Amino acid sequence: QKLALGITNADLIKIPADLDSISSSQDSDGDGYTDRQELQSGFSPYIPGSNQGRFKIDNNLATKLKGRLLLQVQDKGRIWYIDQNGKRWEVTWGNLMSLFRKLALGITNSDLNQVGATNTADGCGSGHKFISEDLGISFCYPDKYGNNSIAVKQENNKVYVYWAGSSPESGQSVEIFEKDRVDTLKTAIEKHFQLSNYKDCSVDESTTKYNTKNGATTAELSYPFNTTSDGPWFSSGYCPDGYEMTNGIRYFYTTPDSNKFLFFSIGQYSIDLSDGRTWQDTIKLIDSTFKFTDETADWQMYTNSEYGFEFKYPKNWKTTGGGQTICEGDCFNKDNIQIVKVAYGVNADGSINDRNSYLGRLTNGEYLKISIIGGEGYYYINDVNAIKGGPSPTVYLVGAEEIFLMNFNIFDSSKTSLGEAEKLFKQILSTFKFIEKENNSGNDEGAG
Structure with missing residues (x-):
């Protein structure tokens, strides 16, 4: 788990699977059809019902992930390995050694000594990396904070980061929106939320407030009055609900020439963890490692x-x-x-x-x-x-x-x-x- 990349069901299903590595009794969606049966028929084993969730193989995605371990963030942390042919194999305690013997390359001691050691996972340190091909984003997130394990869940254009066992909505979130590449962040927000329909709601844009790097810009939706102590409870109708400035942390973010922008919803200052850190430290890790992935990079x-x-x-x-x-x-x-x-x-x-x-x-x-x-x-x-x-x-x-x-x-x-x-x-x-x-x-x- 330490070195695996986080991946959603929607992206995982696009990678061809070795059916023999999947338990013959596994039925992920509980619809009475095993995962093997549904995959053989070209349907998703994560969407219940007969003949549901037709999918297409994405060979480009499989090629990008060759040699990687994947952590299935939407299905109890199942682990997969992508071999050099772009096929995924489920890794379990039961098949770990046999799978290793089948897929591993032999290496001599002298060659092994020339391989540099590292304790990072794609720059994530001891954390995990979440990648969403359909949203075009990636970021790091911690394994645990305090005594709580961290979970990640994607729903449509929104990714939740939350304490495992609680509801996703109770945690933090990253929401992704499309924008014209030449638009500033302020213009993109005004267009998407049609701010001309709201009274006294303005965009406060900054390149320095959240210590962003690489020319990134952040922005908040603000009011013409002070809400620091009173909160937004009295300001309904002034800005789009759920995106307005609060006494926690919420802000928009984009990078130069990007065709996307996002919204971080981090939460209140008062949520403390047992080791002296705050829940906001989680999103700080996400913020500092967040990247928009460019699908046209090799075009x-x-x-x-x-x-x-x-x-x-x-x-x-x-x-x-x-x-x-x-x-x-x-x-x-x-x-x-x-x-x-x-x-x-x-x-x-x-x-x-x-x-x-x-x-x-x-x-x-x-x-x-x-x-x-x-x-x-x-x-x-x-x-x-x-x-x-x-x-x-x-x-x-x-x-x-x-x-x-x-x-x-x-x-x-x-x-x-x-x-x-x-x-x-x-x-x-x-x-x-x-x-x-x-x-x-x-x-x-x-x-x-």
Whole structure:
């Protein structure tokens, strides 16, 4: 347990399992079907009911976790090992030695002496690391505080850190929200909670109050009056309930250029532990080790200096057309992405199709305006895809001069759900930025 990474059921189920390492009588959700039976049929053993919880294998996640021990934080601390083939094996007292003999590598004394010793678990010291691939976060948390064991539970976009045996809601929590990458923390909070609907609720933003590092910013929702001694009991309606400043500690947090922000709810000062520390020390550990994980870190970068933009795309995709030269048609063509430069001109009915007319249509309320580094975007779902006929995520990208149309050119809704396609599309979109164009007037004229 000391060296294991914490993992949720939702992420664990994405890693293929060696069924022989799982007890033949194990029935995690108590629905009468063993874990082996449900996994063999492609259903989650953690969601009760017949044919419930269909899941998909995530080979990228399995690859990232090769050679790691995982602590299943939502199922009594079961331990798993991910072998070099990306398969998970349950580790128990009964199979520990046989599993070790099967999966371990032999090593000589001389080679073993060259391996540095460590007592840390990914920088967590004697604690554990919690990782959520779907939320894109990781942090360390302690094994125990005082005489109490610490538990972690994820529910939707919220992660609870609490004393084992008590309710998750009685502990501390970290809640994760999406934001436009270019938005400040203050702007992101105002947008998400629609603060214009609340009276006298403001965002107090700071880069120093909670001793944050690496340019991180924190913020609190505050009132135009003092609540330090009286608490928020008299201030209902002034700020979103549960997120307002209290006489405990609550604050928002983000890092530069992140597309996420979070809310720490830590609790009151008065909760003491038997060894002289306070319950807040737990979240201090979480705060100091908290990281937003970047799923695009190993992606490829496409840069077009002629037309002044760049973005990242999955490393297993290949350029299928366009290359570095952008034309009026397919400016950039990947396995799933197409960018087309909007062409201005005169329509068949004699009306002028110019930049202003395009902007007029984009700002009429039918499109969702989003922030783009160096410009702005107008997002919508195209009901009919030209290639496959199904709905397709689409965005107009408006720069200082040109307007580009970006969409899933060959998105196949029979193979991938619209929700999964949107998630990937928005990840790509979050990396898009307008950059300074190459000073080459000949190329600009040739492209039209």
